[in-house]
Amino acid sequence: MQTPTGPGGSSAGGAVPAAGGRALRAGFLLVVLFLAACYTYIAFADLNYLYSAGRLGPGFFPRIIGVSLVALCAFSLYADLKRFPAAEAMSPAWRSAALLALLSGVFVALLELLGGLLSMMAFMAVALWIFNRGRALQNALIAVLLPLGIYVVFEVWLKATMPRGLLSLLY
Numbered sequence: 041m042q043t044p045t046g047p048g049g050s051s052a053g054g055a056v057p058a059a060g061g062r063a064l065r066a067g068f069l070l071v072v073l074f075l076a077a078c079y080t081y082i083a084f085a086d087l088n089y090l091y092s093a094g095r096l097g098p099g100f101f102p103r104i105i106g107v108s109l110v111a112l113c114a115f116s117l118y119a120d121l122k123r124f125p126a127a128e129a130m131s132p133a134w135r136s137a138a139l140l141a142l143l144s145g146v147f148v149a150l151l152e153l154l155g156g157l158l159s160m161m162a163f164m165a166v167a168l169w170i171f172n173r174g175r176a177l178q179n180a181l182i183a184v185l186l187p188l189g190i191y192v193v194f195e196v197w198l199k200a201t202m203p204r205g206l207l208s209l210l211y
Contacts, residue, residue, distance in 0.1 A: 064134070065120050073113040080106030098200070136171065143167055155205025156194075160187035 083106045087099030147163040154162065161183055168179035194200045 069113055069117040076109035076113050080110055151203045153206050155208060156202030157187055157191050
């Protein structure tokens with residue numbers, strides 16, 4: 041008789057889970073919480089909320105994002121520590137999360153080299169190629185149209201510049 045499996049292929053009951061899942065999740069959330077707190081500090085300390093003319097300044101969105109990140113990470117950490125037993129198995133999706141974190145780091149590194157638009161397109165194309173296999177047309181459309189939409193919102197509507205990158209020096 042075959043036992044039913046839950047999400048990630050783990051058995052629904054009876055199996056003894058491996059140790060380390062709760063500690064890994066808690067450690068990850070603590071690192072993200074620390075980084076979010078640093079980001080929020082920079083948003084409040086170095087970026088102006090308003091320009092002298094009374095328009096929204098460069099610190100408006102980063103403050104909202106930073107406070108939201110800190111609040112959500114703190115809540116997630118509290119909920120995970122309260123909800124999951126200490127001996128729960130590590131999620132089978134940890135490799136995907138680590139790969140996405142690596143891709144995000146490469147994206148940030150490429151911002152100054154390629155600029156915001158090209159970096160976003162490259163990030164989206166690679167991430168979708170890895171995580172959404174078999175849908176080449178959909179992935180290509182998303183990888184091109186979503187960054188273009190973000191570019192239009194920031195450059196045209198909000199009049200906020202995106203990183204130009206070193207390639208802009210060529211033209």
